[in-house]
Amino acid sequence: MNTFNFKAKVATAEKNDQDGFFMVGLADDMYDFENYILLQKSFAYSEQDKEMGMDGPYFELNGQENAAYNVCTQVILRNEEIIFVLDTTVTEDLERVVVDISDVEEEIGFREYLLEIMGDRLLNELQ
Known part of the structure; x- marks a missing residue:
């Protein structure tokens, strides 16, 4: 099992009503990042998106x-x-990919948008 690890310092969240998507991100620096993760999901998908496997x-x-x-x-x-x-x-x-978030201050909406993006594929083990 290969795992990639990094420590995040930034967590961003966006709900873009104009373009119709949710997005969350984690990075090791706000501006000069080397490691990052970006997750994004559209509010709706076209038939072309579905045919091309871009509907998730x-x-x-x-x-x-x-x-x-x-x-x-x-x-x-x-x-x-x-x-x-x-x-x-x-x-x-x-x-x-394991991201250490122990020092991250999340933007408002991060967890909510992460749930919107991942749905039932999000396992919340927070205590």
Whole structure:
């Protein structure tokens, strides 16, 4: 099992009514980031989106070359970390991304939008 780990300092959240999507992100720095995760999901999907397999959560890790739709099969939210479980048929050998969030101050809406994006694939283990 291959796991990628990083410590986040920033958590962002956005609900874009104009363009119709939810987005959350985690990064190791606000401006000069090296490691980040971006999750995004549209409010609705066109027939073309569905035909192309773009009708689910978009997941990006450290660049668009490491991005795909429906690759994140589960998100486990804990007090000190968030674990992103990935579909290894898409990622080959990367099974998990573990983000230390112990020092992160979340933007308002982060957890709500994360739930909107992941739905029943979000496992909340907060105490």
